[in-house]
Amino acid sequence: MKRSIFISLLAICVFLPLFSQVLFDFDLNITTKVKDGNVVGDVQIVLTTGETPVKYIIINGGRITDEILVESKFTKKADYKFKDIPAGKYLIKIEDKQGRMAGKAFEISR
Numbered sequence: 001m002k003r004s005i006f007i008s009l010l011a012i013c014v015f016l017p018l019f020s021q022v023l024f025d026f027d028l029n030i031t032t033k034v035k036d037g038n039v040v041g042d043v044q045i046v047l048t049t050g051e052t053p054v055k056y057i058i059i060n061g062g063r064i065t066d067e068i069l070v071e072s073k074f075t076k077k078a079d080y081k082f083k084d085i086p087a088g089k090y091l092i093k094i095e096d097k098q099g100r101m102a103g104k105a106f107e108i109s110r
Contacts, residue, residue, distance in 0.1 A: 024050035024094050024102035032087075032108060039087045041108035047078040047094065050102075056080045059091040066091070 029044040045056055057071040069090065070082055074097060087110045093103040 023096075023100050024054070026050075026092075026094060026102070026104070028092060028104060028106055030106065030108060035084060039108065039110050040084045041087070042081060042083045043085055043092065043106070043108075044079065044081045045092060045094070050094070051096070052076040052078060053097060055095045056082070057093040057095065058082055058085060059093060061089060061091070 025048050027046045027048060029046065030041050031044075032039055032041045034040075043058065047054065053074040053076050055072055055074050058069045060067045060069050069085070072080060085108055087108045089105070089107045091103050091105050093101055095101040
């Protein structure tokens with residue numbers, strides 16, 4: 001009994017850190033302006049944790065299942081900017097070539 005508990009604890013101590021690591025973390029900087037009478041935003045993503053190449057994706061509506069508004073190609077840039085995004089609720093998603101991803105919701109206000 002003691003041996004199986006020890007093995008279980010050892011497995012947790014060894015494997016838990018592998019799954020609890022943050023693969024990507026990033027900051028969002030949003031600047032708004034009026035263009036042709038409408039509020040639009042420039043969305044700058046700055047990757048603070050994680051490795052490139054990655055793909056940057058903006059999804060309409062702020063949910064992962066919503067429609068993709070715009071996406072980059074895979075890039076080695078850790079600093080990427082989308083320009084003239086219309087006012088609304090969105091999700092920014094970062095994805096690497098292995099399919100690992102991270103995301104944050106944001107809003108560009110009218």
